[in-house]
Amino acid sequence: MTAGRDWNRAFDNMAHVAGSAQLPAHWAAEGAVYRASGVRVEQDIAYGDAPREKLDIVWPKGTPKGLAVFVHGGYWMRLEKAHWSQFAEGARARGWAVALPSYTLTPNARISQITQQIARALTVAAERVAGPIRLSGHSAGGHLVARMLCQDTALPAAVLARIEHALSISGLHDLRPLLHTGMNETLHLDMAEATAESPALHRPLPGARLTAWVGGGELPEFIRQAQLMAMMWDGLDAQTRCVVDSVHHHFSVIEALKDPQSPLCDAFLG
Template structure:
């Protein structure tokens, strides 16, 4: 099962992605100037903060992007450039971080994301439609925002390469850090839930991803009865790149028609 959920080992040049992402993120933030509002708090702990990227005019809506890292690593600062597509379409984009395992269990992180989405909505101003997307573990958290107990105002979720059924992770070495048990896996697996009736969903996954991630995406789409897209040629690390392109099919899945 460790092999099933290993991504970098099956992606050529995987070790080069973090530096590339950071360079693109830094350039995007610098170019946005005062429209990049960094380090806004949504809670008391160090990682309970979000960055907000604003369009030139009054926002049409709010897109929230949640980073991945198997709930154990990464952060919002590396992926700021992925807000470019939303901002170019006239939307505000919030990118939260969260407390990492083992300091927080996945159920606690889910609660933090509810608070982050609510705080970001308040920061935008008057109520606007909210779309939540996220990648890998962030895709899991985006999906959770569509289920009962999720924040108000969310009209669509677009989980990208989500971990929708958590039980397999109990059989990996990661679980020494995540500390998942059967009860928490059941409570926190979006594939075992249904989205609220007023929320649209579209699942996105790369065609060149590990079979486990293709299975996870299809399982969630089938259990939810929603559309899913397999992006040709995309692997687990570059499947998110099109968030930076306002005209991409991924951005249309996120914001089209809203």
């Protein structure tokens, strides 16, 4: 890996998508409207002692079919669960309970510590919701759910036995290029951690099933990251596929999670 390429530009989704600087405020407002719409949302369930070690569960009508999880992105540096409540709707409408965890952001935690937090969050959510488990995450969240299926996972065996599939949407699977970005002033990655935290460089758990989903209008690096993940784990006997979704960009690609009939929800829930 060299610094010859402009890696800042390769990962700069805000510059790539016009008007995207307004999206966090839009998501926060939309999430607040969704939580006030009458859906049952159990908020701020603690899964640890840190201030951001909390998760929400959006409950369906009746007994849940199982637990669906959505882990948010933001380059491990920004955003929190309240921005994303509305993205639970597709799974909730199909009868699943949806857990949305927050986690400590860098630089207050290293990415390796965030990986451990997500394992704890999933364990607590799994204690509250019976049945099969489906994982999803966007961008940095895609990285985090893929890490749950690596052989060094911190998840307990009882939780792993219930996980049927992980959906990494525009996920980051090879973290080494981030060493050459300005973001690393906040991420504080070194080569050892970037390698250890790259799902594409790990062996998957036996029988792991993962879909790498990415928008066709995304930055080339995100398409490479999705293709790399599927190719690497396919060669290690995991069940993988890569889906390049139309002309969607990094932010529009997740909108289909709100639609219970969308192909993205089908990929998530089966």
